[in-house]
Amino acid sequence: MKFAVISFPGSNCDMDMYYAIRDSLGEDVDLVPSDSTNLDGYDGVMIPGGFSYGDYLRSGAVARFAPVMESVKQMAEDGKPVLGVCNGFQILTEANLLPGSLQHNTSMEFISDWSKLRVQNNDTMFSDGYDEGEVIDIPIAHGEGNYYCDDETLAQLKANNQIVFTYEDNPNGSCDNIAGVVNEQGNVLGMMPHPERAVESILGGTDGLKLFKSLLNHVRS
Numbered sequence: 001m002k003f004a005v006i007s008f009p010g011s012n013c014d015m016d017m018y019y020a021i022r023d024s025l026g027e028d029v030d031l032v033p034s035d036s037t038n039l040d041g042y043d044g045v046m047i048p049g050g051f052s053y054g055d056y057l058r059s060g061a062v063a064r065f066a067p068v069m070e071s072v073k074q075m076a077e078d079g080k081p082v083l084g085v086c087n088g089f090q091i092l093t094e095a096n097l098l099p100g101s102l103q104h105n106t107s108m109e110f111i112s113d114w115s116k117l118r119v120q121n122n123d124t125m126f127s128d129g130y131d132e133g134e135v136i137d138i139p140i141a142h143g144e145g146n147y148y149c150d151d152e153t154l155a156q157l158k159a160n161n162q163i164v165f166t167y168e169d170n171p172n173g174s175c176d177n178i179a180g181v182v183n184e185q186g187n188v189l190g191m192m193p194h195p196e197r198a199v200e201s202i203l204g205g206t207d208g209l210k211l212f213k214s215l216l217n218h219v220r221s
């Protein structure tokens with residue numbers, strides 16, 4: 001299996017994601033610059049966290065126009081797994097690959113902490129290694145993690161079971177405590193918490209590893 005981790009100017013969690021896949025998951029992975037126009041041969045793509053293009057305008061608003069995004073969209077259309085973490089989630093909403101948007105935390109402060117998440121939907125390629133309702137510890141680090149969508153979109157997310165993770169103790173003001181959502185097809189996941197930072201006990205916990213293992217099992221089968 002081979003995964004691509006996209007590096008945008010200003011990405012700062014690309015190496016964390018790279019090491020999580022290479023060392024903790026034990027799979028092939030390439031760092032792919034955001035001006036690449038070819039993701040052929042990859043089984044899945046990860047959009048990592050950071051401050052792409054300095055978070056100018058809004059987080060992710062510039063990155064959505066990077067050349068690589070056409071290939072990311074193609075992979076999403078082809079049903080390949082696309083995972084966006086933190087700034088990656090912001091980029092996927094800006095690119096309209098996921099519904100909603102990420103606004104400033106209600107505190108207007110950057111929050112870096114551990115958060116407890118509840119697995120609301122364990123029937124996705126990213127979450128089927130967890131138990132339904134399981135509470136997991138995953139770190140957060142963001143200033144714009146306040147998930148917003150209108151009432152109609154929220155109703156659709158609920159009807160389609162697209163809310164994968166919620167916060168137990170909503171740290172940022174997200175509507176309905178939403179921490180992560182999938183697209184309707186179920187192959188594009190965006191989440192503000194960082195599973196790649198919870199893949200080894202020396203990092204403080206391993207609850208993120210199940211997400212990558214779920215994905216790997218899916219790709220293999």
Ligand SMILES: NC(=O)CC[C@H](N)C(=O)O
Nearest residue numbers: 049050086087142143144
């Ligand atoms: N860790 C990150 O990806 C940070 C995301 C984003 N730029 C924010 O502060 O909201």
